[in-house]
Amino acid sequence: MSAEVWLVTGGLGFIGSNFVRMALRERPDISIVNLDAVTYAANPANLADVMHDLRYSFVKGDIADERAVADLLAHRPFDVIVNFAAETHVDRSILDADAFLRTDVLGTYVLLKAARKANVRRFLQVSTDEVYGHVPTGASNEDAPIAPRSPYAASKAGGDLQVLAYAATFDLPALITRGSNTYGPYQYPEKFIPLFITNLIDDWPVPLYGDGLQVRDWLHVEDHARGILAVLERGENGQIYNLGGDNSRTNLEVTQRLVELCERSFETHVRHVTDRPGHDRRYALDCTKARAIGWSPQHDFASGIVDTVRWYRENEAWWRPLKLGAFADYYETQYSKRGTH
Ligand code: DAU
Numbered sequence: 467m468s469a470e471v472w473l474v475t476g477g478l479g480f481i482g483s484n485f486v487r488m489a490l491r492e493r494p495d496i497s498i499v500n501l502d503a504v505t506y507a508a509n510p511a512n513l514a515d516v517m518h519d520l521r522y523s524f525v526k527g528d529i530a531d532e533r534a535v536a537d538l539l540a541h542r543p544f545d546v547i548v549n550f551a552a553e554t555h556v557d558r559s560i561l562d563a564d565a566f567l568r569t570d571v572l573g574t575y576v577l578l579k580a581a582r583k584a585n586v587r588r589f590l591q592v593s594t595d596e597v598y599g600h601v602p603t604g605a606s607n608e609d610a611p612i613a614p615r616s617p618y619a620a621s622k623a624g625g626d627l628q629v630l631a632y633a634a635t636f637d638l639p640a641l642i643t644r645g646s647n648t649y650g651p652y653q654y655p656e657k658f659i660p661l662f663i664t665n666l667i668d669d670w671p672v673p674l675y676g677d678g679l680q681v682r683d684w685l686h687v688e689d690h691a692r693g694i695l696a697v698l699e700r701g702e703n704g705q706i707y708n709l710g711g712d713n714s715r716t717n718l719e720v721t722q723r724l725v726e727l728c729e730r731s732f733e734t735h736v737r738h739v740t741d742r743p744g745h746d747r748r749y750a751l752d753c754t755k756a757r758a759i760g761w762s763p764q765h766d767f768a769s770g771i772v773d774t775v776r777w778y779r780e781n782e783a784w785w786r787p788l789k790l791g792a793f794a795d796y797y798e799t800q801y802s803k804r805g806t807h
Pocket residue numbers: 554555556557593594595596645646647648656657658659661673674675676680682717742749
């Protein structure tokens with residue numbers, strides 16, 4: 467019998483599935499229950515390799531469904547809750563933010579209430595550097611004011627504030643991680659890097675927003691998952707920990723590299739299209755706190771991006787079905803009316 471049971475929400479998503487795989491590998495003493503609503507971005511194939519692990523089980527459910535969450539926690543005691551479940555795509559939040567408010571704010575609140583009742587040992591909220599908003603110079607540390615500028619970022623900030631309120635008011639042993647832009651295997655192809663790789667593999671153009679000089683700090687998903695595990699194990703309750711990749715690049719630089727790696731030409735394959743409304747120009751994180759508990763990113767972007775392109779080339783059977791049906795409709799809505807920059 468395993469010593470601890472961890473509830474991981476959103477474990478069929480990109481970062482969640484990488485975390486579940488890593489935690490099962492590195493912590494033979496735990497078992498994991500994955501609560502996931504199986505929304506469009508979730509994919510059971512992300513965890514096909516752990517499906518038969520006796521320490522892993524799956525429950526379909528929505529974190530914003532109070533009764534479902536209460537039933538699950540009444541049925542089984544959990545020592546730890548890690549909340550990955552979220553709507554995460556900025557462009558979708560600009561089209562319609564209802565699901566973002568429901569999952570990222572209300573869902574987090576429902577889980578916090580349940581966690582308090584269940585007396586968990588740890589509650590970890592997986593958040594984002596986007597809550598700090600645009601960072602013109604320097605880097606945000608965890609004391610920087612939050613200034614979210616997209617409906618997505620505002621929803622994540624709302625969730626974070628509830629977590630901090632529960633820690634302060636009820637002494638809930640809660641922590642928050644704020645990760646930077648994450649890339650690597652199993653990322654749903656609506657996001658910049660997998661969208662561009664899969665389009666380029668298919669000899670399609672790629673839509674670069676505005677001048678492409680926006681800066682993002684790229685964190686490999688294994689480093690992100692390892693950072694969350696480190697904070698869970700060694701972080702201090704009530705604290706926030708930034709997890710940045712230490713790999714800042716403009717979108718233009720990343721696009722140029724992806725075009726090269728996919729053996730296409732910039733002139734024929736890159737379209738500068740109308741910018742995202744309210745597009746944050748730059749994110750940058752100060753990760754001194756996470757480094758002080760022994761975490762630092764291990765993947766260098768130069769090799770990480772080569773490996774990632776290779777992974778998408780070798781795993782077409784994983785992503786091809788994802789780009790059909792509802793995705794094709796979304797792509798049409800998101801991109802067909804975008805003019806040229
Ligand atoms: O910073 C952490 C955040 O990173 C996470 O909290 C979000 O969930 C995640 O989606 C990501 O947010 P971004 O908005 O930075 O990621 P996205 O992949 O949508 O875009 C990355 C950059 O590429 C951004 O500056 C917009 C640009 N972009 C994106 C798409 C989808 C394009 O130029 N063209 C595109 O088609």
